[in-house]
Amino acid sequence: MINYLKLTACSLLLGFTTFAQEVEFTEYDLDNGLHVILHQDNSAPVVTTSVMYHVGGKDREEGRTGFAHFFEHLLFEGTENIPNGKWFEIVSSNGGSNNANTTNDRTYYYEIFPSNNLELGLWMESERMLHPIIKQKGVDTQNEVVKEERRLRYDNSPYGGLLPAVFSNLFEKHPYKDPNIGYMKDLDAATLDEFNAYFDKYYVPNNAVLVVAGDIQLEDTKKMIKDYFGPIPSGKEIERSFPKEEPITEQKNATAYDPNIQIPATVTAYRTPEFTNRDSYVLNLISSYLTDGNSSKLYKKLVDEQKQALQVGAFNLEQEDYGMYLVYALPVGETSLDTLNSEIEEEVAKLRNELISEKDFQKLQNKAENNYVNSNSSMAGIANSLARNYLLYNDTGLINDEIEIYRNITREDIKRVANKYLKPNQRLILEYLPENKEDKAEAETK
Structure with missing residues (x-):
């Protein structure tokens, strides 16, 4: 019986090991600095298109917290070629779903489509990067959305302030001391020019990675990516210099x-x-x-x-x-x-x-x-x-x-x-x- 149990445990472990098959991928850079990663898996007619930007809650000036999270919402407003408020309608009417999330270190946008809508997903993400409309009306609308989110998740939610309280006491200098969602007074005080400057600095191809995974043909996908993302101009190199924290030596x-x-x-x-x-x-x-x-x-x-x-x-x-x-x-x-x-x-x-x-x-x-x-x-x-x-x-x-x-x-x-x-x-x-x-x-x- 003991030997049988050992054999069973060994088989289970081997099952985990063999199931975790190697993920094959192709990666390369466009001339504008956008890094591209492609993973082909034709086992199901589904494709994910995604862009991750190297910008998060820590990328801010004192008195201007919450910009990255704010843009997570703002960049669904619309573009020069996607009417205001139509983003989610276009995705859902074409059998897809999408979402975005922001941490202190990065912002991630993605769509999941039937694979025959791969080009639509690429076009929409290129529109977000190249042609967003950042105007006062959209800023005001999303400001109210963020305020409501803060009320629901932090101000009026049991234990909603627990993590921010930890952050503010564990850090004294580094931007991690402030909540990713920021402070409403900072967003209220920000000008339209500041929002545009923030976008121009961080939402550029050389500060991002594009990933396409699923039912694709590599050469066809590469051509579409070049067509939609190749013309987007690169931005200036981003330099980060955050203050260092002194070690904690007393409770x-x-x-x-x-x-x-x-x-x-x-x-x-x-x-x-x-x-x-x-x-x-x-x-x-x-x-x-x-x-x-x-x-x-x-x-x-x-x-x-x-x-x-x-x-x-x-x-x-x-x-x-x-x-x-x-x-x-x-x-x-x-x-x-x-x-x-x-x-x-x-x-x-x-x-x-x-x-x-x-x-x-x-x-x-x-x-x-x-x-x-x-x-x-x-x-x-x-x-x-x-x-x-x-x-x-x-x-x-x-x-x-x-x-x-x-x-x-x-x-x-x-x-x-x-x-x-x-x-x-x-x-x-x-x-x-x-x-x-x-x-x-x-x-x-x-």
Whole structure:
């Protein structure tokens, strides 16, 4: 029976390995600096067209936050050849779907079409890059949209202000200290000329990557890309120089208030390395070890066995310049936040002082394999991975090689990384509390 179980486990692992087939791609540059990546897969009549721009929430001046997120909305307004408000109608009426998202480091636009509408997708993205209409009416319209989004996601949403409170206390100088969505007063104060200047600086072909993935013919696709994107003029080279943060050498304590909650939360946060650093991959495994699933260490301890927490979670927020490692918990009943902090530190201390078991380590490796396979299980996922790996990691081939990074991580690496980044004197402890005007006023006077 034991040999049978071993054989079954081995077969499952081999199944993961063989299923994660290599993603073939072709990449090249246009004369204007636009990087192009093509992935051909003719197994289904679907194609994803996408453009990722190297511009995010951190690309701003003081007093002008939120521009990148604002443009995520604004660039759906219309172009010289796409009437105002017709973008989504054109996509849906041709059997497609589309979306966009912005982080602190990049902005990503994409369409998913039946493959016979590949040219439509390319034309629309070239229109967005070459012919957007940036006028006061559109700016005013999208300003209201962003304000409503902020109200829904942050101001009026339970725990909506938790991450911004962490950011503002974990960073003092770097733009990561401010929320990606920005501050409404900054957008209200911005002029139309400032918005146009922002577009001219960042939304240029030499600051972007175009990915086409799916049911395509390479030579036909290359010709269409040259026709639609080749005439777009390149922009000036972008120089970035963000202020550096001093290392955290003593525990920081902070308090934030939320009128939308009744149950407080505690967050332990650490400043960690950029996502291209191998240690960032190790931190992903540590997150999985602590809180991924009912058998994870912190979940089993705080939620299942000791019944001290309603929720507990750990995650590595990977970013281009600095990462952030966060562990949060919501207490049960009369459990104090100090108690939760002590219990969390006890488990993190074990990571610093002991090697995790071989059994737990193999579970982490299996989860990493599974996550890797799932991330590239669709054309949209493959397109996203190709764009991100080129633009932010400067290595398109990571789509095939990244799993080897995880496979080469050892138990000793986990202990080393925990010792390097997750020590008490390097952390922020944030108490996130229901808003009480008297308590808040007292805290603000200290």
